[in-house]
Amino acid sequence: MNRLVTWVAPRTWPGVVGKSAALLVVINVVNWAYIALVIQDPPYHWRDVPNCTLVALPFVAFLMTVLRHLHQLQTDYARLAREFEALATTDMLTGLPNRRAFMDRLERTREDGRPGALLLLDADHFKRINDT
Secondary structure, eight states: OHHHHHHHSOSSHHHHHHHHHHHHHHHHHHHHHIIIIIIOOSOOOGGGHHHHHHHHHHHHHHHHHHHHHHHHHHHHHHHHHHHHHHHHHBOTTTOOBOHHHHHHHHHHHHHHTOOOOOOOOOOTTHHHHHHO
């Protein structure tokens, strides 16, 4: 569904107009095919295009507006997910990776089967430095 919304959803108002016009053309072609092939009434006349377009226009406008807002929500959700991940994996004071980030990287390294190294440093009286 996300790919469909990304592909179909217009990102700008000129895109809304262009994609709405394309969808109206598709609706008119489908309407013509339905009348000509299924109902088999007298041939579809081009003078019927404005009627079909006027009937479909509110629905197309509504659909494009909803798709545009869905795309915006999808973009906002992705941005918020990146921000929350950054907040969850970094120390707010220093901006360095925290214990959760360390454990995630350690687990990924173990799953990939890659060799790794761990360096431990012990600084005397670091609490005083850290507190200031």
